[in-house]
Amino acid sequence: MGFNPNYFVEGRIYGQYILKEHPNAKIGVLYQNDDLGKDYLNGIKAGLGDKAAKMIVTEASYEVSDPTVDSQILKIKDAGADLFFSATTPKQAAQAIKKIAEMGWHPIQIVDINATSVGAVLKPAGLDAAKGLISVNYGKEPLDPTWKDDPGLKKYFDFMAKYYPDGDKDSNFNTYGYSTAQLLVHVLKQCGDDLTRENVMKQAASLKDVTSDTALPGIKANTSATDYRVNKQLQMMKFNGERWELFGPILEDSGPAG
Template identity: 75%
Template sequence: MVTASALAWAIFCSSAAAEKKYDPGASDTEIKVGQTIPASGPASAYATIAKAQAAYMKMINDQGGVNGRKVNLIQYDDAYSPPKTVEQVRRLVESDEVLLTFQIIGTAPNVAVQKYLNSKKVPQLFAATGAARFTDPKHFPWTMGFNPSYLVEGRIYGQYILKTYPNAKIGVLYQNDDLGKDYLAGLKAGLGDKAANMIVAESSYEITEPTIDSQILKLKDAGADLLFSASTPKQAAQAIRKVAELGWHPVHIVDINANSLTATLKPAGPENAKGLISVNYVKDPLEETYKNDPGVQRYLDFMAKYYPDGDKGSNFNVYGYITAELLVQVLKQCGDDLTRENVLKQATNLNHVELGLLLPGITISTSPTDYRVNKQLQMIQFDGERWQNLGGIITAEGTE
């Protein structure tokens, strides 16, 4: 009987062990996740996103981890410099041996490592960019962007302009990389055959340029009465300030990456930003409308305990919170099959996932042929203090 029991136990243990599958970066006790962040450099305003994500993982680990495993989020500063991103991502994959990369911040940094990560078959999960190349499963199956498509967002602005300002003379300020170029292409697609006549000037800038004053002057001198800024926080704030200094009063639209109250509007002067137009897909946790919202309450409790120095009202911290929440959802779905292939499988099979801070009516669904995580948006306008909603939820196709 003793021999039979021992044999049965051995078979059971062997079977249980066989059910667990691990790739580098995963074990019975740990899941290693890697990330590069702009803790310094021209896009350092985004650093708070990574701080919120690290704090979220601390909360999850305090609660026992994911399926009993602690999440080890390894973060390295790349200063928003693509060559540094390459160096640090290689370190994460080849030295730290992470299971996946998560939320590498920025379009250019993600471009720099996309081919490498795909060649290594390491998930480039929820890249912090909306450029089209990060939702292209045919050519880059191991890459998934998180942000709404810049092309779609640009098209939404184009359609909004046609509907609301059909006689506008448009000046476009755009970052000279995939971010800016995708927005410009989307805007032109939304304007359709009227794009050539309505866009009176385009002016690009490099992320490393100290100011964009000359670009703003060029657009003003071209006679533009509607300014579209396809930019990041530093340059967006500079544009708002310069427009005010010039006494210029165009309709001003900024992309979702640059509509942060903390990182853009406050440095620019909220009084200068009044009337600004953009889009959104998350709740404002300080908005009176959501004071009894369970998702908002969980977020505020999290911030108070795990990131007390962070700005509760910052949409960057909200962004960090929801992206971390989604990563945990994917890891939970992986169960004991913590292989890179299964991580990708679970991330590309999300079914109407609800995150606590998404706007009511917005959920997340993906498929092996549709890697787009966020496909719904809402137009918003700044009233001098807070962002206010304009209209209803807009789909990825640009229809309400």
């Protein structure tokens, strides 16, 4: 059972967002040539529906072993795209953001949730270059002053100070690790003394409105025997040059998982 939102579902949410906010966009997609990238690509097409063929003007894939994605970025720009969707992982996401800035190109940029770490992606790319990026989240950003007095994040910071003092407490990779571990503890407690695989799976597949210290307000985990998706709710966010800022309502995708 995956903790992160299903990539197809996340892609579909971006497609729906684009239809609503940028209905005349010419979309260029950069995607990793594996299941991750293809799930995002198929998801955004599902979200765009019958407009996908017209709105997506080009697609460019890369291999994880490729040294750069420069040629793919040039291809997408030359196709006339004015909205860039980056279905990538941290290294290539940073390369793409940096290359776009160096070219003086200014498309609307959407990056997937894997590429939102300020420390691992946006700082290497250049914070100025990353300004205006759009993505989604389901967890609190440690750098966001909105949560400076938040009891849940205080517990997270206390945990980091005690158990991982050398770790980057501001990294959403670490809040992710903390929240998945917290959910595992919840499941194990629900199991009581019956720690068989069968019971662990039964408890994990019957979560009801479970939240965590780092979950955004209103976001709860619900699973069933026919729906293993832990996170189906997301909120849009934009990078302001220093940190991510949330905007809009909590979005819940109730469609098929892909």
